[in-house]
Amino acid sequence: LNRILLTSGDPAGIGPEVILKTFLALAQRPESKTEKKISLLKNHIEWTVIGSKIVYQSLIKKLKMACSFDKTGTVLLFNSQLRLPFIDVPLDGKIAIGHISKIAGKNAFAVLEESIRLIKTGRYHAIVTAPVSKEAIALSEPHFIGHTEYYAEAFHAKKVSMSFMSPVFDLVLMTTHLGIKKLSAQMKPPVIKLAIENALHLQAISKDKKPLVVMGFNPHASEGGHFGHEDGVIEKVIRSFKLGKKIVGPLAADSAFQQVYQGKYSTVVACYHDQGLIPLKMLSKGRSVNVTLGLPIVRTSVDHGTAFDIAGKGKATHGSMMEAMLCAARLLK
Amino acid sequence: LNRILLTSGDPAGIGPEVILKTFLALAQRPESKTEKKISLLKNHIEWTVIGSKIVYQSLIKKLKMACSFDKTGTVLLFNSQLRLPFIDVPLDGKIAIGHISKIAGKNAFAVLEESIRLIKTGRYHAIVTAPVSKEAIALSEPHFIGHTEYYAEAFHAKKVSMSFMSPVFDLVLMTTHLGIKKLSAQMKPPVIKLAIENALHLQAISKDKKPLVVMGFNPHASEGGHFGHEDGVIEKVIRSFKLGKKIVGPLAADSAFQQVYQGKYSTVVACYHDQGLIPLKMLSKGRSVNVTLGLPIVRTSVDHGTAFDIAGKGKATHGSMMEAMLCAARLLK
Numbered sequence: 037l038n039r040i041l042l043t044s045g046d047p048a049g050i051g052p053e054v055i056l057k058t059f060l061a062l063a064q065r066p067e068s069k070t071e072k073k074i075s076l077l078k079n080h081i082e083w084t085v086i087g088s089k090i091v092y093q094s095l096i097k098k099l100k101m102a103c104s105f106d107k108t109g110t111v112l113l114f115n116s117q118l119r120l121p122f123i124d125v126p127l128d129g130k131i132a133i134g135h136i137s138k139i140a141g142k143n144a145f146a147v148l149e150e151s152i153r154l155i156k157t158g159r160y161h162a163i164v165t166a167p168v169s170k171e172a173i174a175l176s177e178p179h180f181i182g183h184t185e186y187y188a189e190a191f192h193a194k195k196v197s198m199s200f201m202s203p204v205f206d207l208v209l210m211t212t213h214l215g216i217k218k219l220s221a222q223m224k225p226p227v228i229k230l231a232i233e234n235a236l237h238l239q240a241i242s243k244d245k246k247p248l249v250v251m252g253f254n255p256h257a258s259e260g261g262h263f264g265h266e267d268g269v270i271e272k273v274i275r276s277f278k279l280g281k282k283i284v285g286p287l288a289a290d291s292a293f294q295q296v297y298q299g300k301y302s303t304v305v306a307c308y309h310d311q312g313l314i315p316l317k318m319l320s321k322g323r324s325v326n327v328t329l330g331l332p333i334v335r336t337s338v339d340h341g342t343a344f345d346i347a348g349k350g351k352a353t354h355g356s357m358m359e360a361m362l363c364a365a366r367l368l369k
Numbered sequence: 370l371n372r373i374l375l376t377s378g379d380p381a382g383i384g385p386e387v388i389l390k391t392f393l394a395l396a397q398r399p400e401s402k403t404e405k406k407i408s409l410l411k412n413h414i415e416w417t418v419i420g421s422k423i424v425y426q427s428l429i430k431k432l433k434m435a436c437s438f439d440k441t442g443t444v445l446l447f448n449s450q451l452r453l454p455f456i457d458v459p460l461d462g463k464i465a466i467g468h469i470s471k472i473a474g475k476n477a478f479a480v481l482e483e484s485i486r487l488i489k490t491g492r493y494h495a496i497v498t499a500p501v502s503k504e505a506i507a508l509s510e511p512h513f514i515g516h517t518e519y520y521a522e523a524f525h526a527k528k529v530s531m532s533f534m535s536p537v538f539d540l541v542l543m544t545t546h547l548g549i550k551k552l553s554a555q556m557k558p559p560v561i562k563l564a565i566e567n568a569l570h571l572q573a574i575s576k577d578k579k580p581l582v583v584m585g586f587n588p589h590a591s592e593g594g595h596f597g598h599e600d601g602v603i604e605k606v607i608r609s610f611k612l613g614k615k616i617v618g619p620l621a622a623d624s625a626f627q628q629v630y631q632g633k634y635s636t637v638v639a640c641y642h643d644q645g646l647i648p649l650k651m652l653s654k655g656r657s658v659n660v661t662l663g664l665p666i667v668r669t670s671v672d673h674g675t676a677f678d679i680a681g682k683g684k685a686t687h688g689s690m691m692e693a694m695l696c697a698a699r700l701l702k
Contacts, residue, residue, distance in 0.1 A: 136593075169592075170589070170592050170595055171592050171593040171595060174593075174595060212588075213588050213589070213595075213596060214588070214596065215553075215587045215588075215591070215596040215597035215599075216549060216552055216553060216586060216587055216597065216599070216641075217552075217553035217597055217599075219549055219550075220548075220549060220550035253549060254548045254549055255545075255546050255547070255548075255641075255642035255643060255646075256503070256546070256674075258548070259503050259504050260469075260504040260507075262503055262504060262507060262546075263546060263547065263548040264548035264549065264550055266548075266549070266550075288674075289643045289647055290642070290643055290646035290647050290649075290650045291650060291673075291674070293647045293650070293651050294650050294651055294654075297651045308549075308588075309588035309623070310588060310622045310623055310644055311643055311644075311647065313588075313623035314622055314623050314626050314644065314647055314648055315647055315648065315651055316623075317623045317624060317626070317627050318626050318627055318630045318648055318651070318652075319651075321627075340624070341589075341621075341624070
């Protein structure tokens, strides 16, 4: 039996709602042999939720959800078979659902700290994270950048890449949550090399036999050095792998993503956040999963944000959370 | 009768081939009343091709195309109705089809100069351009950046935006062929304001009644200033238009393009080349047209490059050229 932690993310966002909706869906789904993935999630994993109990209680009441806490308040009950251990990380004060606040940010951060503490006990094997608001956390933790960077530091992991698995293509990013202004300085051989190494690893996991494609940094991949030196650096790093036609690039990203869409490539290394995530999110329609490669544990996440505008209204969909949980369960196998 | 110039682009690229294929298709298509666009292109426009005659002659011979030059060598004959004035700009030496060369670049540039000269006679009303290789032109014209910048300078036009019309969405770029490193310095109010003004103009042409969406510059549109100041500048400029909900942004580009794909927005302002062109090219499948807004004349272009790898092989498709010609013809109306 594998044990996976679920962090609730920002308590004022849609994290608690999508976690509850996923398990409500699992509780209602019949277990047939054809539904292997339902069985995997229900019978082969013990899920433990970390979050603010009071937030879950109000949400269950408000949205009239068919679940409840047991008498001890440490287990979420969906039905006789589906019981989730729940670890309460209390709020420091009142919060308003759907709004950015320091209290909500502090709670989201405390939940992450608790996840690290639990992982270090050796009892748990993976973490699936619901979305946090970087803005909210930064009100008390000004140096917080994102989940990926946080876990990399907590585990002293140096070779971490923010990555995504989706039905259309898998993606590894060279850089993550960084202003465009700071990108050029990052385009150095170790950064590029690490992303390509992790992408080759991801190809092995996904059994992708197509060439790996590396996107160019500047428009038209600099068109012969015309728009900057960075694509020359990428080219040298690619050549240093000595893998011949197994790695293609740096290609002009606007036309190369057309080819990805047409199925020519299934694993992509992108230089920066929006270059990779614009096409990924557009094509995966909420079915992509954020995977942190290079950590000592498996860590996956939903592909959406806190969605404060619809939080607490019952409108959030749990498809991405289900995919993130499934992806974590599969990566543990 | 409107007169439109067609520039051939790099003579070693697929420009001449897609021009010829478009007219061969037009010559073969029956003129029925249902095919309004064919009639528009055949009967309401006089097209004049500018390029190297020898390149066209070899191509017609090699690909056994059903067209020829008349005795004077100044008219391309497709059939009795379809006759194209042809203006020869001779090559300075031999070129190899499919290869970057200084001679090919010089020829492509001379063709552009000829188009400016002809426009200034007052006889022509628009230009449709086939792709050039910036790398080839730069071998003799080191300051050449691209068609958009070239025509802006030639016409002393200060308020020019590189834009695209496509079946899925229309796009205006704040910046064009610029290295990522130089982008941040460009994110100033006049640049942002100009792109939004041109996008509002494009919305009027396209009769798009949805809100205009402006993409954020940094990941997550800086998430409250977390990744840079640029999105704050964009926000202020948007507010200065005082158009309320008619302009939305700056939005996190990765999720906003999902909404564009879902049809929530039809006109987009993107901050830089790849941010706008990755999703545009992916979704438009070769049916997008590059339009330069803010010139004293109409100028459109194909959305693809010189495609040296397939040049001269008969493999190029003319869909994008047909769309570019159609778009120019419609914009003249």
